[in-house]
Amino acid sequence: MAILEARRLTKKFGHITALDGVDLEVNEGEIYGFIGPNGAGKSTTIRILLGIIKADGGEANIFGKDVWQDAVDIHKRIAYVPGDVNLWPNLTGGEVIDLFVKLRGTKNKSRRDELIQKFDLDPSKKCHAYSKGNRQKVALVAAFSADADLYILDEPTSGLDPLMERVFQECVMDVKREGKSVLLSSHILSEVEKLCDKVGIIRKGKIIETGTLSELRHLTRTNLLVETKQPIKSLGELKGVYDITAQGQAVKFQVDTEELDSVIRYVSQFGVIRLESAPPTLEDLFMRYYEGEAHAERAGAGGAS
Amino acid sequence: MSKQLYAHTERLSRFIIRRDRIRIPIWLFSLTIASVATALALANLYPNQEERQAIAKTMINPATTAIVGPGYGLDHYTLGAMMAHQMLGITAFVVGIMSILLVVRHTRADEEHGRIEIIRSLPTGRLSHLTATILVVCGVNVLLAFMHGFGLYLLNIESMDLEGSLLYGAALGATGLFFTAIGAFFAQLSDSSRGTIGLSFAVLGLAYLIRAVGDVSNQTLSWFSPFGWVQGTEVYVNNYWWPIFLTVGIAFVFIILALYLNVRRDLESGFLPSKPGRKHASSFLLSPLGLNLRLQRTGLLAWSIGLFVFGATYGSVLGDTESFFEEVEIMQELLRPKEGVSLTEQFLTLLMTIISMVCTIPALMAMFKLKGEEKNNRTEHVLARAVSRTHLMSSYFIISLVSGFVMLSIAALGMGIAATTAMDNGIALSMFMKAAWVYLPAICVMIGIAVFLIGVAPKLTGLTWLYLVYSYVVVYLGGLFQFPDWMAKLSPYGHIPKWPIEDMAFTPVAMLTMIALVLIGSGYIGYNKRDIAG
Numbered sequence: 102m103a104i105l106e107a108r109r110l111t112k113k114f115g116h117i118t119a120l121d122g123v124d125l126e127v128n129e130g131e132i133y134g135f136i137g138p139n140g141a142g143k144s145t146t147i148r149i150l151l152g153i154i155k156a157d158g159g160e161a162n163i164f165g166k167d168v169w170q171d172a173v174d175i176h177k178r179i180a181y182v183p184g185d186v187n188l189w190p191n192l193t194g195g196e197v198i199d200l201f202v203k204l205r206g207t208k209n210k211s212r213r214d215e216l217i218q219k220f221d222l223d224p225s226k227k228c229h230a231y232s233k234g235n236r237q238k239v240a241l242v243a244a245f246s247a248d249a250d251l252y253i254l255d256e257p258t259s260g261l262d263p264l265m266e267r268v269f270q271e272c273v274m275d276v277k278r279e280g281k282s283v284l285l286s287s288h289i290l291s292e293v294e295k296l297c298d299k300v301g302i303i304r305k306g307k308i309i310e311t312g313t314l315s316e317l318r319h320l321t322r323t324n325l326l327v328e329t330k331q332p333i334k335s336l337g338e339l340k341g342v343y344d345i346t347a348q349g350q351a352v353k354f355q356v357d358t359e360e361l362d363s364v365i366r367y368v369s370q371f372g373v374i375r376l377e378s379a380p381p382t383l384e385d386l387f388m389r390y391y392e393g394e395a396h397a398e399r400a401g402a403g404g405a406s
Numbered sequence: 407m408s409k410q411l412y413a414h415t416e417r418l419s420r421f422i423i424r425r426d427r428i429r430i431p432i433w434l435f436s437l438t439i440a441s442v443a444t445a446l447a448l449a450n451l452y453p454n455q456e457e458r459q460a461i462a463k464t465m466i467n468p469a470t471t472a473i474v475g476p477g478y479g480l481d482h483y484t485l486g487a488m489m490a491h492q493m494l495g496i497t498a499f500v501v502g503i504m505s506i507l508l509v510v511r512h513t514r515a516d517e518e519h520g521r522i523e524i525i526r527s528l529p530t531g532r533l534s535h536l537t538a539t540i541l542v543v544c545g546v547n548v549l550l551a552f553m554h555g556f557g558l559y560l561l562n563i564e565s566m567d568l569e570g571s572l573l574y575g576a577a578l579g580a581t582g583l584f585f586t587a588i589g590a591f592f593a594q595l596s597d598s599s600r601g602t603i604g605l606s607f608a609v610l611g612l613a614y615l616i617r618a619v620g621d622v623s624n625q626t627l628s629w630f631s632p633f634g635w636v637q638g639t640e641v642y643v644n645n646y647w648w649p650i651f652l653t654v655g656i657a658f659v660f661i662i663l664a665l666y667l668n669v670r671r672d673l674e675s676g677f678l679p680s681k682p683g684r685k686h687a688s689s690f691l692l693s694p695l696g697l698n699l700r701l702q703r704t705g706l707l708a709w710s711i712g713l714f715v716f717g718a719t720y721g722s723v724l725g726d727t728e729s730f731f732e733e734v735e736i737m738q739e740l741l742r743p744k745e746g747v748s749l750t751e752q753f754l755t756l757l758m759t760i761i762s763m764v765c766t767i768p769a770l771m772a773m774f775k776l777k778g779e780e781k782n783n784r785t786e787h788v789l790a791r792a793v794s795r796t797h798l799m800s801s802y803f804i805i806s807l808v809s810g811f812v813m814l815s816i817a818a819l820g821m822g823i824a825a826t827t828a829m830d831n832g833i834a835l836s837m838f839m840k841a842a843w844v845y846l847p848a849i850c851v852m853i854g855i856a857v858f859l860i861g862v863a864p865k866l867t868g869l870t871w872l873y874l875v876y877s878y879v880v881v882y883l884g885g886l887f888q889f890p891d892w893m894a895k896l897s898p899y900g901h902i903p904k905w906p907i908e909d910m911a912f913t914p915v916a917m918l919t920m921i922a923l924v925l926i927g928s929g930y931i932g933y934n935k936r937d938i939a940g
């Protein structure tokens with residue numbers, strides 16, 4: 102069942118079109134990874150979903166309620182962590198956490214202290230003395246001590262160290278186990294890969310690809326490492342083969358998933374000694390879309406665009 | 407050795423000047439122009455000696471002495487003596503503020519933001535940055551001294567000769583140096599820019615207070631304050647230079663101390679332990695209103711004290727209104743005397759106009775804090791939780807409204823108390839309160855404009871201040887410039903009846919309240935509709 106549904110969201114800031122028809126659907130108990138290059142429109146989408154800015158067109162519902170009209174009701178069941186956490190310099194972290202928890206209208210003291218310990222945060226420090234990562238921890242502790250049904254996290258880990266990153270991932274897995282949903286925008290693709298059931302890629306204000314990771318992988322290339330008795334002749338001329346690099350005796354290359362069958366048949370003629378295949382990482386996938394854009398831009402330079 | 411400590415000091419100084427290439431000239435020119443303009447104004451207001459002597463008489467009372475200092479040459483009150491008496495102390499206070507802000511901006515604040523770390527990673531000396539900052543701010547103060555010296559001298563006022571004018575400037579510059587040193591010193595002790603500014607301002611305020619108490623009770627006490635030294639120069643009367651050397655010498659000691667402490671400490675640490683704050687929020691904090699009160703607490707407190715003193719300043723001169731007005735013609739134009747009411751009472755209601763306008767400032771600031779929070783991306787924390795926009799805006803609106811009322815009352819109280827102690831035939835305190843409170847509808851309109859602009863056109867909020875300045879010019883100074891009446895009627899303050907010396911006029915007051923309500927209503931609607939930036 103969809104907990105969050107957005108259809109054809111558009112938003113302009115003056116002449117800049119930030120969103121150009123974004124569709125998004127997060128189901129109950131699902132962790133949705135929201136990725137895309139800088140300025141693609143992730144934060145804008147999230148702000149619309151929070152009712153902080155108003156979409157020019159399209160509609161968005163959370164828990165079946167309109168995100169703009171019923172913002173306050175929706176927010177009682179949402180926890181949000183912004184990417185850039187600005188806090189009040191003269192309040193302590195502990196005070197801010199209490200305030201945030203209280204403003205949502207629920208309380209969960211024990212969880213708060215447990216999380217402060219887990220994230221290794223000193224709640225008695227004034228916020229001006231916190232580093233970026235520590236400010237983020239304040240927002241994360243406040244978010245996860247809340248007993249929310251949907252967690253909206255906008256690049257929540259950009260300032261965390263690897264240890265804290267792991268604590269964060271545990272927290273996300275915990276809420277998933279409780280059947281809660283998460284919308285996670287992130288640039289850390291390994292994190293998205295590890296946590297998310299579904300991924301949406303946004304570029305220039307449009308969702309260009311969405312699906313489960315395995316569905317997405319299907320659309321892309323597999324990495325192969327092959328060592329053969331005789332050198333493979335004219336590998337580069339095969340359809341669907343890219344990025345060939347020699348690695349000692351072996352060659353490494355990528356194959357379009359739909360051409361995998363024919364490429365393997367061809368390669369096997371040369372006497373395979375070693376064959377390693379790795380599924381494409383999310384990074385490969387992302388890079389392909391991203392580079393695609395860069396190519397298109399270069400090719401289209403001077404054009405109508 | 408010295409390379410380790412001071413490498414690239416000169417280059418860093420130039421960098422600091424470049425960063426402040428607008429800020430520094432603004433300070434320098436606005437201070438100098440204010441001083442020169444005041445001297446000119448005094449010369450125009452009191453061209454002859456009898457008038458000045460009359461003023462000198464009104465100046466001898468404890469309230470005035472506490473605020474501006476004891477004054478020298480009161481028996482031969484030349485324009486120079488008058489200028490040094492009425493302006494020097496207060497200008498020196500502002501120069502102190504300037505120096506502290508400039509120093510902290512380039513020391514602790516930069517350090518807090520991690521900018522000094524980058525500079526220190528470059529081949530610069532350990533003390534280069536602090537030294538460069540001190541050099542630049544000292545340079546600013548020296549420049550200020552000369553600008554004042556020559557600026558005042560060039561007015562060609564007889565009693566303001568070159569030596570006196572240079573001493574006047576030097577007194578300001580020396581105070582500036584002193585507080586430059588204080589700022590640099592506390593930047594080593596405290597580990598935050600807020601702490602540094604707080605401590606330095608505390609010293610500044612305390613110094614002024616010691617001088618005020620000393621001047622009223624025991625002059626020896628005043629010599630424990632740099633402001634006492636400044637006034638001890640007896641500028642334009644006896645022209646003593648030695649207090650300047652004293653001030654600069656002590657400033658130098660603090661600078662050496664600051665440099666010494668700077669070498670001894672780690673980057674981003676301070677000598678004063680930062681005490682841990684609360685781990686849990688008090689229940690008071692846990693609502694938008696509580697949060698807001700907590701954030702604005704210090705500012706509002708400072709304004710209350712300031713406005714009490716401001717009111718008291720006016721109150722202390724109120725007793726001498728009659729003699730004052732008889733002798734100074736231009737004042738009568740400002741007031742346009744009226745039959746059947748004492749001049750004092752009439753002057754009182756005129757003063758309330760300006761007091762109510764000044765009291766509008768903290769009220770507006772409390773309201774505009776909502777926009778400031780949005781700019782700093784902090785309203786989204788509140789709005790992303792179960793708080794409606796109406797609720798959020800109300801928490802600012804209430805504080806703004808209440809502070810408008812409280813500030814007005816405090817200022818009127820200060821004025822009333824000072825006036826009744828300074829005057830024999832006292833006016834009842836209730837009259838002061840009434841004359842002040844009648845301005846509340848005008849303040850409400852100003853707050854209404856602020857709410858409206860925040861809700862509908864947040865980029866234009868600055869217009870509110872412009873409108874306040876317009877109101878000041880046309881309503882308060884209107885009599886002086888003989889503006890046509892309709893110009894005053896374009897300001898809410900121009901519609902307020904001079905109650906209680908005139909009859910209470912309910913129609914304009916009701917109209918103003920209506921206008922305020924409409925503005926506030928539309929502001930709320932706008933705020934509920936628009937995008938929040940953060």
Ligand SMILES: Nc1ncnc2c1ncn2[C@@H]1O[C@H](COP(=O)(O)OP(=O)(O)OP(=O)(O)O)[C@@H](O)[C@H]1O
Nearest residue numbers: 114117118119137138139140141142143144145146
């Ligand atoms: N208030 C605003 N005014 C004008 N333009 C804006 C505003 N907010 C966002 N934009 C523009 O909208 C586009 C989308 O921005 P958005 O912040 O949503 O990107 P993002 O995907 O979150 O990027 P990042 O990964 O850098 O956080 C950008 O081109 C940005 O410049």
Ligand SMILES: [Mg+2]
Nearest residue numbers: 143144145184
């Ligand atoms: Mg973003």
